[in-house]
Amino acid sequence: MTEYVLEHGMAGLSLRPLADGVGVTHATLLRHFASKDQLLAEVAEHLRDGLARELDSHADPTGTTSIGDLARGLWHTLCDPRHQRQFLLLFELAGGRGNGGLDPRSLSTSLVHSWLAILIESLTAEGWSRADAVSRATLFLAQARGLQLDLLITGDRARVDAAFEVSLELLTP
Numbered sequence: 606m607t608e609y610v611l612e613h614g615m616a617g618l619s620l621r622p623l624a625d626g627v628g629v630t631h632a633t634l635l636r637h638f639a640s641k642d643q644l645l646a647e648v649a650e651h652l653r654d655g656l657a658r659e660l661d662s663h664a665d666p667t668g669t670t671s672i673g674d675l676a677r678g679l680w681h682t683l684c685d686p687r688h689q690r691q692f693l694l695l696f697e698l699a700g701g702r703g704n705g706g707l708d709p710r711s712l713s714t715s716l717v718h719s720w721l722a723i724l725i726e727s728l729t730a731e732g733w734s735r736a737d738a739v740s741r742a743t744l745f746l747a748q749a750r751g752l753q754l755d756l757l758i759t760g761d762r763a764r765v766d767a768a769f770e771v772s773l774e775l776l777t778p
Contacts, residue, residue, distance in 0.1 A: 610648050611690045615697045620644070649698055652691050653719060659683070672727040673773045680749070680769055684756060692753045720746055724776075732778055741775045748772040 609626045610618065620641055624631045638644040659682060682688065724742035729735055749772065756765040 606644070607648050607651050610645070611694055614694065615645060618645075645698070649695065652695065656683070656691065659688075671776075672724070672731060673776045675727070676745075676749075676773060676776060677770075680766075683753070684762065684766075689753070689757055692750075693757055696754060696757075717746070728776065731776075745772060745775045748775070 606623070606627050609623055613623075613626075618641065620634050621631050623644075624634045634644070638647070659679065683692070721739070721742050724745060725735070725738045728738035728742060733741065749769065752765050752769050752772070755768075756762065759765070
């Protein structure tokens with residue numbers, strides 16, 4: 606289901622073509638999801654969980670890798686065109702295109718607060734005060750997402766990668 610939504614986006618998404626596309630009946634979809642909004646919320650959560658697993662896969666169990674090195678590794682993974690589709694869908698969700706009635710609190714938890722928590726925890730572990738960690742994590746996350754959008758629009762990987770490297774300075778004590 607997530608793959609179908611990633612391929613087709615949210616704009617104009619209808620349950621009947623979705624059911625056909627994933628090989629189930631419309632009734633089956635309705636049994637599992639009370640509404641299109643619930644389906645989209647679960648797709649967004651699935652994507653967030655996948656991105657969190659991706660972040661975990663870059664974690665160094667010895668704790669010797671800096672947050673900057675981890676962020677760099679994750680950035681290069683997420684710039685892969687397959688992962689960029691996820692960001693495109695998340696931008697659609699955040700922009701309200703086609704989400705009809707997704708709970709904004711759920712969306713902010715999935716797209717912002719869960720990522721901030723990971724960054725804040727890492728920054729405080731590296732010695733930043735909580736207040737500084739919150740500010741830096743917020744700015745870094747906003748810059749990374751902006752750069753991801755820039756990359757989606759322009760395809761200028763070298764320029765965007767260079768800007769990402771500059772943004773990593775926010776994570777350096």
